[in-house]
Amino acid sequence: MTDVIVVGGGVIGLTAAIRLLERGHTVTVWSADDPLDTVSAVAAAAWYPTRIDENPQVATWAAATYREFRRQLEAGVPGLLLRPTRNLLREPIRELPWWAGAVDGVQLRDGSHPYAQELHFLAPLAEMDVYLGWLAGRVEEAGGRFERRRVRTLADAEADVVVNATGLAARELAGDPAVHPARGHIVLVENPGISGAVRDSAGGTYVHPRSRDVVLGGTFEVGRGDFAPDPAEAAAIVERCVALVPELAGAKVLGERIGLRPSRHGGPRVEACGKIIHAYGHGGAGMTLSWGCADEIADLAG
Numbered sequence: 001m002t003d004v005i006v007v008g009g010g011v012i013g014l015t016a017a018i019r020l021l022e023r024g025h026t027v028t029v030w031s032a033d034d035p036l037d038t039v040s041a042v043a044a045a046a047w048y049p050t051r052i053d054e055n056p057q058v059a060t061w062a063a064a065t066y067r068e069f070r071r072q073l074e075a076g077v078p079g080l081l082l083r084p085t086r087n088l089l090r091e092p093i094r095e096l097p098w099w100a101g102a103v104d105g106v107q108l109r110d111g112s113h114p115y116a117q118e119l120h121f122l123a124p125l126a127e128m129d130v131y132l133g134w135l136a137g138r139v140e141e142a143g144g145r146f147e148r149r150r151v152r153t154l155a156d157a158e159a160d161v162v163v164n165a166t167g168l169a170a171r172e173l174a175g176d177p178a179v180h181p182a183r184g185h186i187v188l189v190e191n192p193g194i195s196g197a198v199r200d201s202a203g204g205t206y207v208h209p210r211s212r213d214v215v216l217g218g219t220f221e222v223g224r225g226d227f228a229p230d231p232a233e234a235a236a237i238v239e240r241c242v243a244l245v246p247e248l249a250g251a252k253v254l255g256e257r258i259g260l261r262p263s264r265h266g267g268p269r270v271e272a273c274g275k276i277i278h279a280y281g282h283g284g285a286g287m288t289l290s291w292g293c294a295d296e297i298a299d300l301a302g
């Protein structure tokens with residue numbers, strides 16, 4: 001039985017820990033922060049490979065994660081919703097996008113001005129305050145241990161296998177200058193009774209209804225790593241979202257969140273390097289790729 005320490009208790013670390021436990025490893029998760037204080041907890045957490053370039057590995061992870069969410073939805077896992085989603089396209093396309101193969105029944109329809117076309121599909125969405133708690137509970141039920149602990153270097157973790165799922169901190173911990181923040185800002189409003197999600201991916205605007213509120217997004221500022229509040233930015237997000245979904249006009253603002261996506265030039269890194277398995281750099285798609293990456297991490301652990 002292999003002894004594994006997973007450094008990182010966000011969505012990447014927790015899903016990896018679950019898959020490793022399912023394969024019979026002894027697993028301890030070390031996390032500097034409570035899961036609810038991670039970037040993962042800020043995510044709108046809709047299944048969609050935001051700003052992730054196509055490659056066969058990413059396509060495999062996205063498809064495996066989509067299937068796993070559909071399975072978990074059937075099983076009634078808490079915090080998961082399935083939303084009819086309209087992806088608005090300004091320019092017409094002839095072929096479906098690369099990620100469409102991961103999703104059952106993507107339909108391309110005519111759009112209405114200023115949009116040329118719309119992609120319609122069903123997208124899983126996680127309410128991360130609930131779902132991360134469920135993931136942490138699954139780790140413990142499967143015999144894993146969770147410890148609040150911050151490493152100075154990955155060498156602090158003495159185990160047969162160490163999974164580096166430290167998100168943005170991997171820039172220092174793995175000495176990887178390709179890792180950088182991409183600041184994201186979302187606004188939460190009362191749900192006026194909508195259940196369909198809408199995205200204008202080119203404009204970076206999205207509306208994700210949840211059970212208790214609606215997530216309005218967003219921003220994606222590559223290289224910006226601060227949490228400074230920005231009321232003008234929040235107002236602009238609301239305005240763009242109301243333009244997409246007029247029912248949102250006047251919806252009471254419940255709060256806002258700012259998070260730093262752990263982006264990486266060249267895409268996510270999931271790779272074994274001696275006894276360390278690196279698993280970071282998921283940018284705006286950590287939830288979308290999580291279970292597929294977790295499968296790969298478990299394969300790499302042997």
Ligand SMILES: Cc1cc2nc3c(=O)[nH]c(=O)nc-3n(C[C@H](O)[C@H](O)[C@H](O)COP(=O)(O)OP(=O)(O)OC[C@H]3O[C@@H](n4cnc5c(N)ncnc54)[C@H](O)[C@@H]3O)c2cc1C
Pocket residue numbers: 007008009010011012013030031032033034035038039040041042043044045046047048149150151152165166167168169183184185186218257258259260261262279280281282283284285286287288289
């Ligand atoms: C506004 C916003 C909206 C988003 N929307 C979506 C979306 O709709 N869909 C989607 O798929 N993704 C979305 N994302 C992206 C998603 O949140 C990230 O890709 C994902 O959370 C990354 O997960 P992670 O586990 O790698 O990192 P994190 O959640 O940042 O977790 C990193 C973990 O490492 C730990 N750690 C760091 N340093 C140390 C150390 N020295 N010692 C010990 N532990 C350490 C931290 O405590 C934490 O537990 C969004 C992000 C933002 C900000």
